[in-house]
Every structure is written in structure tokens, then in C-alpha cells.
Amino acid sequence: MSTVILENQHDTSKITLRLLEKTELFVSLTRRAFIQWLTTNVAIMGADMLLSPLHSQDNPKLLPAPPTLMFHSRHRWLLPDIINWLIADGFTGITYLDLEQALQEKISLPEKPVIITIDDIAMDKGNPNFETFAAMQATLVQANFAGVFGVITRPDWQQADDRWGQVAEWTQQHIELATHTATHRVLDNPQWTNDDYDLEIAASAQMITDYTGQPVKTLITPYGSGYQQQQNQTNPAVVAACQRAGIRFVVGIVEGRQPLALNPAADDVLYMGRTVPGPDDTLSGAQAGIANWIYWSGEQLRN
């Protein structure tokens, strides 16, 4: 059985993470960066994920969770390199809307699907980052690659109708708009009432639909909140709010790599994780994140 081996080099400031067998990736990181990276990418994946017969060969009613990358506006200049590599490696971009269709067996996914998510776009007037996100969207569309933008709706800010018009056009170019909530606060707040959750989730989703016509099926949670790792569950208040809003996917960071059961119930809310382009925003970090994802998801056992 293949395994992840941590080789402590003679140079104690460096650790090499070596993924054996299926991948030739070697990522050399500083110790601090490595531990940080490990925290978000490896340590969080329990061994139990490998113990159950999750991969689709054993159970045709399961669909592997597509590897998913998380980007922000600072990755504008990294994104083209990563998209080029993904294409060269045979990956095809999909959205959560595609994934929902595939889970309902209405479409089949490409052989190597990947989900590109880009967080924190907002369409309030004068928002200085909008053009950066628009450039990232252009990178995707020019490469014929699908992607998902996490929208902070900021309802109390004056909205730029022309920007909303622009993102409405994106939804015709294989770009999904997910809600990234109204005000980008941590969702695990015991003081919050249902109304608070509805303002952050349902009202935000509805605002996106009102401006663009696209139904919102995905919540990307701020700071990876909404997933209770110790209990291994999505925050029940978040699940209930998503059910009220007709949202199918809660997207955080940790875990959420397990294969998904086909034909989920109409009100099932599925949690999915994401990985990052390494601790230092590099192509090799993204490659390692995807290799790890495929490894830990059990997908590698298929061949």
C-alpha cells in the first residue's frame, strides 16, 4: 500500500514531502510552511477515510469528490499556470451545479474533473478587486475551463449594476456563482437566530439570483467555518439554513474528500472540502494538493 513519507533532510530547515507510487511530486518547504500546509491538507484527513470501501469500484452508487482548489484575488498571476497544467494533465473544470446534475445521474462527469473556486468577489460600487476577479474569469473562459466564484453580496453597500450585469454573463460561460454569505462572518455563532443565518445565506443567495437569474446551489463558507471537525459534521444551523434556501453544497476547507452517494434526497446538504496551492501559492503546491486529494479520497485505488 502506498503511503506518505515525511523525509527529514539533513538540512533541518527543510522537510521534503514525498508522495510515493502514483506521483513524482516532491515539494520542498520550510518547516513552518510545511506544518501550516499539513494542517490544512493532510492532518485533517483521518485514516478512517481509507478504511471504508468508499471508492467507486466497490460501490457504483458513489461518485468520487472532484479535487477542488481554493483561490483568492492574490492568485491572479498564478491561476494561468495552474490552468495550463491542469489542461495538460487531462483535467476538465466543472462546477458544483454540474456535480449536482451528475449526482442525479442526469449528466456524467469528465474523466478527470476538478473544481476551481475563487473567493471574495463582491459587486459593490468601486470595489477595487473586481477587475482582478474579472481577469481571473477571463483566464478561465479563454481556456474553456469552468469555475466557481464565491460572492460576498454586501447588501448594505451600494451595488454596481454594470458589474452584476457582467457576472450575469459569466453564468452563460460555465461559471457558477456561489454565495460566500452577505457579510463574510464566521458561521459558527451560537448567538445567531435562524433569521441571522437566513440573512447571511438565503438572502445572499436570493440576491445573486435576482441580479443574475442563476439559481444558487452552493454556499462557500467564510474562513472554512460551518464544519465542526471534532463532531465530523456540518454545523446543523448552517445545514438547516441551506435547506431553507435550497442550497445543496456547503464548501469549506478541511475534510470533505469522501466520495458522494448518487441520488441524494432532495433536501440533502453535502459538505465538500478544498485544498490550496501549497503554503506559498505555487504551481507545485497546487499539484501536491491535488495529488494528496486523489490519494486520500481513495481514488488511486481504482487503477
Ligand SMILES: [Zn+2]
Ligand atoms: Zn472569503
